[in-house]
Amino acid sequence: MDLSGSSAVVTGGGSGLGAATAEALAQAGAKVVVLDLDGAKATAVANRIGGVAVAGDVAEEAPVIAAVEAAEALGPLRVAVACAGIAPAARVAGRSGPHDLALFERVVRVNLVGTFNLLRVAAARMTTNGPLADGERGLVVCTASIAAFEGQIGQAAYAASKGGVVGLTLPAARELARFGVRVVTIAPGLIHTPLMDTLTPEAREALSRQPLFPQRLGRPTEFGALVLAIAANPLLNGETIRLDGALRLPPA
Template sequence: MDIKGHAALVTGGGSGLGAATARRLAAAGARVALLDVNVDGAQALARELGGLAVRCDVADPDSAAAAVVEARAAHGPARVLVNCAGIGVAKRILGRDGPQPLGDFERVVRVNLLGSFNMLRLAASDMSGLEPLEDGERGVVVSTASVAAFEGQVGQAAYAASKGGVASMTLPAARELAQFGIRVMAIAPGLFLTPMMQGLPEEVQASLGASIPFPKRLGKPEEFADLVLTCVANRSLNGEVIRLDGALRLPPR
């Protein structure tokens, strides 16, 4: 799909991978709506890009539905959804204070997995009613998984489970939505220079970057955004989870 002139939704668009993706989509001519629970950060970027910022809790059905309605009113139904909203909480199953609170696990899965599915179902509903483009294509959904889906580390049970769910639902979603001309993809990034990573000491960042086979540095959000645009543009990409990790395989710890 040539994204120029079409509407796009980016969750978690106020920072990190989502912000980089929003910039790339806008530069390619898309009308971009940045959906974020942190609406202040999204508004600043939206002003820069000439886009729209909408407060959205992706895991809340009413909040997400209202955000899609607001974006649709401003830009028309979206042909592209990029799910970047997510949280990461490191906590052992059995810690010093006993078993991990179930609520901690539930919150991560709710935002990362349920939130991604919630946005997918809402965006796909709009996409299914659009006029088909070349090859009958109506829309594209790109979600964010993680290499932790495949090599989750100690303390990452909740995060790995949530991202594993994103990876696992990609193929069945692509198969089901194929009848409407909607493609579904996921990207599994490795260690990227996101705001969470930037909060670590520089020596820790350097050490993590050195653990990547090549290039020996942390991934750049712009590289993630470039792959999103490739997923959108190449109509033969469908139902796949693409690792973006410099050949990194996470150790147990």
């Protein structure tokens, strides 16, 4: 897919994977709308790449609709990438009692409902696009995690929410195929996002030894590069792609 003259929406675009993806899409010629709960961060990224910022919660209808409409004003919406997510840790049955139900609901709301919210709004708009040479009209890239397959102790909510994203991928791709809209999910492993900077250097070093090769933390730019590779290859559809250096998470 040639992104020149098209538009894109990236949720969670104010930092980490989202910011790197927004930058990659802009470098490929797309006009990018950056949606983030933190409006200041969204604005900073949008200013850097010549895009547009929208502040809001990905699980709410109005901000996502606003982001899609802002993108359409810049050009046909061809790519939407759902990067917004949270990952609080809590045990199902811990020393202080059962897992907080409100926390579980919040994780699912941001990670799964927020992803579906972008998917439904963006895909509906993409179906109205004129087809490209091969009949393609658009691409939605979702973000899961390898925790969807090997969730660790304390990751029940996170793993469940990301497992939901994986489960959403194929049925959505099947439904949207007749419109020429693809749905692909990326399941990252250990990526050096701002969350990693809250750890001690020793903890980061220990984590960096877990992938088989390359034996280091992944880079957000590598996630952005994979988004571009997916956009370039129309045969990629209905699949979840691991981006993890052959890492398989242990129980804890």
